[in-house]
Amino acid sequence: MSEIFRILTINPGSTSTKIAIFDNEKPVMETTLRHPAEEINKYEKIFDQYEFRKNVILETLNENGINLTKLSAVVGRGGLLKPIQGGTYKVTDKMLEDLKVGVLGEHASNLGGIIANEIAKQLNIPAFIVDPVVVDEMDDVARISGMPEIERKSIFHALNQKAVARRAAKEMGKSYQEVNIIVAHLGGGISVGAHHMGRVIDVNNALDGEGPFSPERTGGLPVGDLAKMCFSGKYTLDDIKKKIKGKGGLVAYLGTNDGREVVKMIEEGNKEAELVYQAMAYQVAKEIGSCAAVLKGKVDAIVLTGGIAYDKTFVKWIQNRVEFIAPVIIYPGEDEMIALAEGGLRVLRGEEEAKIYE
Ligand SMILES: Nc1ncnc2c1ncn2[C@@H]1O[C@H](COP(=O)(O)OP(=O)(O)OP(=O)(O)O)[C@@H](O)[C@H]1O
Numbered sequence: 311m312s313e314i315f316r317i318l319t320i321n322p323g324s325t326s327t328k329i330a331i332f333d334n335e336k337p338v339m340e341t342t343l344r345h346p347a348e349e350i351n352k353y354e355k356i357f358d359q360y361e362f363r364k365n366v367i368l369e370t371l372n373e374n375g376i377n378l379t380k381l382s383a384v385v386g387r388g389g390l391l392k393p394i395q396g397g398t399y400k401v402t403d404k405m406l407e408d409l410k411v412g413v414l415g416e417h418a419s420n421l422g423g424i425i426a427n428e429i430a431k432q433l434n435i436p437a438f439i440v441d442p443v444v445v446d447e448m449d450d451v452a453r454i455s456g457m458p459e460i461e462r463k464s465i466f467h468a469l470n471q472k473a474v475a476r477r478a479a480k481e482m483g484k485s486y487q488e489v490n491i492i493v494a495h496l497g498g499g500i501s502v503g504a505h506h507m508g509r510v511i512d513v514n515n516a517l518d519g520e521g522p523f524s525p526e527r528t529g530g531l532p533v534g535d536l537a538k539m540c541f542s543g544k545y546t547l548d549d550i551k552k553k554i555k556g557k558g559g560l561v562a563y564l565g566t567n568d569g570r571e572v573v574k575m576i577e578e579g580n581k582e583a584e585l586v587y588q589a590m591a592y593q594v595a596k597e598i599g600s601c602a603a604v605l606k607g608k609v610d611a612i613v614l615t616g617g618i619a620y621d622k623t624f625v626k627w628i629q630n631r632v633e634f635i636a637p638v639i640i641y642p643g644e645d646e647m648i649a650l651a652e653g654g655l656r657v658l659r660g661e662e663e664a665k666i667y668e
Pocket residue numbers: 323467496497498499500525567568569570571573616617618619620621643644
């Protein structure tokens with residue numbers, strides 16, 4: 311019988327931390343720990359939440375009768391590190407330093423590797439991160455922005471995008487390295503990636519004003535008007551950054567970041583809500599079209615995933631515009647917890663060597 315590895319996976323998000331225990335690929339426990347805004351807002355920086363989140367995780371594992379000494383590894387969602395190739399990375403001192411200072415910015419997932427390391431260290435077992443948001447496999451041609459001072463960056467839902475692309479390839483009877491797939495992750499942020507034979511060769515920076523607008527982000531904007539706003543004297547840099555990320559998109563137009571609320575508004579006859587929600591689907595479809603051009607029209611499938619993919623109407627609006635390109639596959643929600651476990655397992659089983667962050 312093959313060896314059973316028990317893995318703890320940790321996925322910190324802006325308002326929650328998801329944790330799960332897997333025996334090989336089999337989930338044994340999975341839970342979402344919600345963090346009320348009053349608790350989270352007490353902390354100035356993401357790293358300041360470290361003790362609080364770690365303690366909640368340990369208490370929950372204890373309450374669920376999980377014996378930590380039986381763990382083989384701890385795998386966390388990795389954060390805003392310097393750009394790296396996709397894969398499983400060993401948590402090292404260099405990585406911890408960059409996660410702590412937020413070398414590329416503040417993101418809840420910066421805590422994934424830090425907490426995984428702390429728990430693993432006590433147990434003398436390895437800690438890993440898998441496909442962090444900074445996975446960068448872009449072709450050089452995609453890096454050119456049009457302004458030499460600004461280079462395009464690859465920041466996206468790499469963990470879920472790669473997991474669902476692998477799943478779609480498998481369902482087509484092929485390996486991820488054999489297919490071209492466009493993935494649109496429709497969450498609080500939206501990223502649309504062109505996956506070319508196992509590499510994401512172009513994708514919108516979902517954190518910083520590229521691509522479609524999303525429930526709480528603006529996506530790409532007309533830059534001339536934005537520049538005028540920045541210098542109007544009415545806003546600080548911080549105000550503008552919040553307008554782009556956090557207070558943009560659906561929040562700015564409709565006062566909510568909850569797709570289900572928007573659906574309710576539309577059902578109640580709110581025409582503005584309908585127009586804005588349709589515009590979000592329209593922009594996603596347009597971005598998918600761009601990715602089809604990146605892939606020279608050779609597209610095996612288009613995958614729609616993330617929380618908003620639960621909304622059949624929204625999905626239909628996109629599908630109507632893009633199904634001429636390739637078959638559309640819908641995987642609502644995300645595969646992040648199993649993707650973390652699988653990343654750890656590939657290394658523990660010796661199928662892949664853990665990469666080292668430089
Ligand atoms: N049935 C539904 N209909 C419409 N919207 C939905 C539905 N279910 C979830 N959503 C929306 O999906 C969004 C959240 O998606 P998801 O959980 O993938 O995002 P997240 O994890 O918070 O952020 P991100 O994916 O950017 O990391 C929210 O706007 C939520 O309201």
